[in-house]
Amino acid sequence: MTVTPLPSAPGPGAHTTPGPVTALPVTAVTCLEDRAQVERTATVELAAGVRRLRLGPLTALAVDRTLRAESDTPGVRVLDARITRAWTPRAPLPPGPDDSGLRHRLHALEGRIREEERLTDRLEARLALLAQLTADLLREVGEGAGAGEVERTRWHRELDRVDAGREQHGEELRAARARLRRLEVDRAAALGALEEAEERPAELVAHLDLTVEAAQAGPALLTVHHLVPCALWRPSYRATLADGELRLESEAVVWQRTGEAWTGARLTFSTARSALATEPPALAEDVLTLRERTAEEKRTVEVELREEAISELGPDGVVPGVDDGGEVRVLNAPAPATVPSDGRAHRVPLASFGGPAHSEFACAPELSPLVTQAVRFRNTAGHPLLAGPVELVRGSGFTGRGRLPFTAAGADAELSFGSSDGYRVVRETEERQSTAGLSQRSVTTRTVRLHLSRFSGPEERDEQLVAVRERVPVSEVAAVEVRLRKEDCSPVPDAFDTEGSVRWDVPLGPGARRTLTLVYEISASAKVAGL
Template identity: 40%
Template sequence: MRTSILLPLVKVTVLEDRALIERSGEVTLPQGATRLLVDGLPAVAVDRSLQAKLTGGMVTQASLRRSMRAVLPEALREQHTELARRGFEHEQALEQAQAEVRRLEVKRNLMQAARAEVLRAIAERTGAGEADPARWKEQLDTLRKEQTATDDALRQARRHEARLQRQHQQETRDILSRTERPEPTLDVRAELDVSHAAGGPATLTLTYLVPCAAWRPAYRAALRSTPEAATVTLECEAVVWQNTGEAWKDVTLAFSTARPTLGATPPRLQDDWLSLRDKTVREKQVVDVSIREEALQTTGEAGTTKAADALPGMDDGGEPVTLTATHKATVPSDGEAHRVALFAFTSPASSELVACPEQSPLVHRVARFDNTGPAVLLAGPVDLVREKGYVGRAQLKFSGRGERVKLGFGSEDSLRVSRQVDAGEEVARITGRRTRTQRVKLFVSNMGAKPADLAVEERMPVSEVEAVEVALLKDATKPAPTKVSEEGIVRFQLNLPPRSRQTVAFGFTVSSAAKVSGL
């Protein structure tokens, strides 16, 4: 026995480049084995991903079947619009021609009635002895000319109407022949062999994967500052694209960073031989070093740095994350971006003005706050908003729950920093020790009418070998830095009065032995 049913779509789990569709509904089954046909599946459904579950029964076999069916499709949007416009123009012209024919027929009837009235007046006036042949002749000539002209115009109008009627019928046949031509359509259905011991109602659940679907996280951060405190409200949304051929209407949406198709096979183990050798004469005499730029590989405030040529994707910190929408949503199959709200939270924040003169002469408003939301923050774009409105867009790095987050909320136009660098090098004649000195001068200006507290950050190298020493020049560094981190970040805390200018001096030395090369 075959039974054809339609299962409603209840849940969609969107992955990084595909989606897991779940359909579920109640079916009434007879006792014993039967075959169910589930219609209305998309053409892009992956055959090997089909799974079926039946409460109170058993599914012994599940597969997808595809068949071609000829249908009468609607015209394409552009073609339909053009044909409708042409049909409307023909109908308007035909209606005008028909109205002109009716007008001329009415005029001809009026002319005939007027001629009959003149002839009746001639008979009555002649019998009464009031004949006026000249005036009657003039009236009859005028009516004859008008009636002849009306008859000619009526014949032309009828010919024009008949021509438009034939043209309209031909155009209608042409439109039907072009828009009602059958074309093949692919129907996809799931064939399930199920068995139910007692028969009756049961819940059938069908899941399958589809391509042509993707999602990425997006955020909106609003900074609100008061004299007492500052807060950051962070809203998380999922931007969804799908062109699977089926509309997701009023479904529960879940968004996952799992990659189920990535290879999980461990690599084959091979022997790794270690050998010892004596150092060469050059290796005993020379220490090779180099200066390199290195990004800190941490999460949270420092962020995570990827290679420039990495494929675009989602950064979830290495652990799959699943986020669920707060309400049911509808996503049509149009390939356009649709936003779905996930969660939002408000966290106390610390706000300060920070300048990094080596990177930019601008001073930025930076806020730091804890991730007090219900889930981790995936890497994604964030729209920045302050009291006066939208200030720009930044990139939010991956942050775990409770982790510190750092965001910049635009620049302060009233503050500027100018930077000058002076570098020199000395070599000791006896020992050959090389000392390179770098002095930096920062000119900080406050052109506004209000005082400002500003943090200025500079950096100095960090040595990883004993043959190279890096030291801060305390005498050449004024004012004294408030903090020097292990990564070489030197921080100055300044208080700038209105319309004032301050100078910050900063210097360091890099000293290396004579056997060091590469600097």
């Protein structure tokens, strides 16, 4: 990117002397969710008066209305800044992986033609040298014969050697020229086919035109800010578990295809959503009406069983944006980084921390028969951890990928390091219906049996704790009651909360087996329908 002075309009104090060519690189970038704020700086030599400068080229995707140019140098003022764009032919470049086979063939033919031309030039130079050598030999023969010095054997030998060389190189030159003619015919055919099938479009090139006023001659620092689309970032993590400690490394994954590379730029990552509207939504009337219940509605209470899950945005539970807990977060890269404009993912290190971690084996047989290793740790990074994918690494190496939820500073987080093949869980359910006495309440008794086994190798001798979780329905209406029958549970659960979650902490030694029994009953009045 260069700075080229343009002729300025004539006027008092105006100077049209061209200044030196100065680079205008991208020095800082603030990455947002779906765009980026680019900062460029350059130092230019200015003469006193008003002067027009052209900066560029820069990406044609720059947003004009966000353009801001300024100078911190005293006595220098930017009067006007605008972006001008023009279509220019693309520079000749070798074909890339996305180009057609015809363009690759043309590129290969041109390379072979250049090789044959170089070979032809070498052969012609050798033949010219042999011709000069033949002339020198014939002159030596004439001079020696006139002086009476006859060396027939040597003259015959030298002339035969020169003639053999001229014949050999002449034949090679004829073959090279024949190959060159065939290649030129093939190139002409390929060029004709390429002109009929493809047309290389012109490239849109943008420049920044500045009108600058300087009170005195000297260097001036110019700073340009503008927004560009086609750039985004997302947080990513790498968790390493070793010797009871967890080390979490945070990175920013950056994609950009703005048309120019960010080379050695200071990168800042923000969760600000500048694309969201700032106006409150329009209010609509919400009319509520009252009506008398029908006799049938008074006699019955309609209920249903439903699953409650934490809803997430996006398909397959993937959050499309950055989950920042509802507050804008700003993260700074500790060192300058380079992000090429290729549309691929590039990782920029942000920070890392480590600390003690609590590991346990957990299982939810109603959802999965696998026993997973859950690791809990505290966020001691000093700032919140944004939600994002995590690469999981244990002592044996890479074990898989997980997802870290949004974690406030100082809060506890949990990661799953995959399932263990040394455990097996079998779940059995049994249901019994009955009616309770004069009240005619229907009682449904459900029994859940969990058979937990541990398969250990001969080197394992320690006892391990497995956290087993089950669910009990929670009633939202007075006509339906749910009761956990602790006297029939074996063993009695270690924890039971208001959300219906039941937990056992089961110690298992090598080769041990345990059976857990959960019993609860659902009692509903005669007016309840739907169970």
